[in-house]
Amino acid sequence: MSSTKPSCRHAFSAALLRAMEKDDRIYVVTSDSRGSVTVQNVATRFPSLFVEVGIAEQNAVSIGAGLAKAGKRVFVCGPASFYSSRCVDQVKVDVAYAHSDVKIIGVSGGVSYGALGGTHHSLNDIAVMRTLPGLQLFLPCDAYQTDALTTMLAASEGPAYLRVGRGPVPEVYPAGCGTSFHSGTAPILHEGTDCAIAAAGEMLYHALGAARLLEAEGIGVRILDCWSIKPLDVETVVQAARETGLVLSVEEHSVHGGLGAAVAETLVQRHPVPMRILGFPDEWLPAGSSTELFRHFGFTTEQLAGSVRDALRMKDRARRSS
């Protein structure tokens, strides 16, 4: 799990191109974003299935929905920051409410754009998208998973939002590992009974690293890959709470409304346990690369291990006081 692999966006476009070789119903819509999405290859190979709408995200989504209603399977692709805010009404009405066969692909999600600032960060996209009925929401962690989820979306009907990061990421799932993914399931990547971490996207690698670090100290951390944020694997989350008594969530998103909120909403109603929600605070971030921002806010492997130790102390105190 150590070697650096291609970015998720490159994995997405490669898988998309492969799917388009087999299915000529698949259309790609971009808004002057073919470079950032890395779909120039699609534009070149399949010009008649590629639609460039210019810098107009609202229109990209509406046109995508219209194409879908005329029988196409449509991938509308562009920066996550814009597709989860500028055109939310179009995603809500033309895609989710209309149940259009449109997949919104938000690239360079989270703090991928780093020092470009708050306009380019998407730290509220999960919060926005997961409240739209009928829209599936997926966050892959690496190139292999992105490839698998893109292939799955290309073969399935209905609305979805897929968020991928911009830069190269270390692999969690080795290339060629053969793991398959099913909507609404959370694979357990590391066993443990002292606590559980629900993580998704590119934070997963660091959470897994923390679990391995803590294993050497005799602390058992269960890692859930919650790539399918909606639908969430409720039973696996509840089971983890029941068997560990402490759940942390880790995500490249605001601490409000994201995966942590989805997990908390589940647990508070099904099996309340102490919980820590780790994510970006409710503030505009300082300038910095995504790596610097991860470090500043405590998301390196070592820092996450520290958060787990803190949380375990909280759990012990709660146990002693009860």
Add this chain to the structure above:
Amino acid sequence: MLFQSQPPTETAREIRRRLVQMIYEAKGGHVGGSLSSVEILVSLFFHAMRYDPHEPDNPGRDRFILSKGHSVEGYYCVLAKAGFFPEKELASYGRFGSFLYGHPTCKVPGVDVPSGSLGHGLGVACGMALAGKRDGASFRVFVLIGDGELAEGSIWEAVMAAAHFGLDHLVAVVDCNSLQISGRTHEIMSMQNLAQRWQSFGWEVREVDGHDLDALNRVFDEVPWQVGRPQVLLAHTIKGRGVSFMENVASWHHGEMSPEQYETAMRELSGSPEAGSR
């Protein structure tokens, strides 16, 4: 196009009476814009458009999007009369659990996309027309927009795109009734030189009296007006058309009629002095 045994003006009158009845019984509705768009819908659904209500998903069908989704009552009456669903279902409008919401949804047979949030329909119509163009299909896409709705910026994104893609199977109809909920459209956000605006974006423009069925039929018969360009019909209408106390009164954008107002409206829409008391 469906065969109609009655003259189209009688169909329009029937639609008006039915939508007024629906809105009265539901204790409110978007009556003004529904009344202004009746002839446009009658011309499209009973003259211009090619479709089979028993095959609402036929890929070769002409499409229609009511972008001004609030004018839904007249649309529902037209869909029912065209045979997409039984006319008796109209009685459920406004009642709990009805599939006939206050704005169109995909639950209604014949409705492809929901609307109600303004400024969406033209973009969706562009997508449909673009799919048809690239597939070499012959279906046309019609979309009805309100003149107040033109203030939505997303409309102009779609206006640009339709011309860029040369969508000559796309017909936008603007229901130019000159009023919106807060008052006169040109006072709320000026829309002068509307024809030139569309022309300058690369559209073929026609203007018509939006209550003249023969004129509407003729102009739709001539589609495409120019190969390679999208087309827009500026249909000049009267909001609240057919009911004297509603005509050109902004507050009837949405309203609830008293029993006396309902009786007056139905009498005026019948042409017969004793009508109106049901």
